[in-house]
Amino acid sequence: MSRNEEYYMEEHIEVEGRVVTVLAGTMFRVALDNKHQVLATISGKMRKRFVRLTAGDRVKMEMSPYDLNKARIVWRLG
Numbered sequence: 001m002s003r004n005e006e007y008y009m010e011e012h013i014e015v016e017g018r019v020v021t022v023l024a025g026t027m028f029r030v031a032l033d034n035k036h037q038v039l040a041t042i043s044g045k046m047r048k049r050f051v052r053l054t055a056g057d058r059v060k061m062e063m064s065p066y067d068l069n070k071a072r073i074v075w076r077l078g
Helices: 003-008 044-048
Strands: 013-023 027-032 037-042 058-064 067-076
Touching: 013 037, 027 058, 027 067, 037 044, 037 058, 044 067
Parallel strands: 037 067
Antiparallel strands: 013 027, 013 058, 027 037, 058 067
């Protein structure tokens, strides 16, 4: 990876939230601490390890600064 590629890589915003609704296709409606709701999906590593999420679980997510309505769940906090 060259210096220019590292410079242009987008930075993810890490946020925490609580799963509100379990939707079809490994999608979840997650409420952030500031009451904003986002549509989230499970990351590939969590799918590979068969991590199960239910309503009420606390999760850590990564969000793109360009679309604040979608997120990727990367960690289950409990």
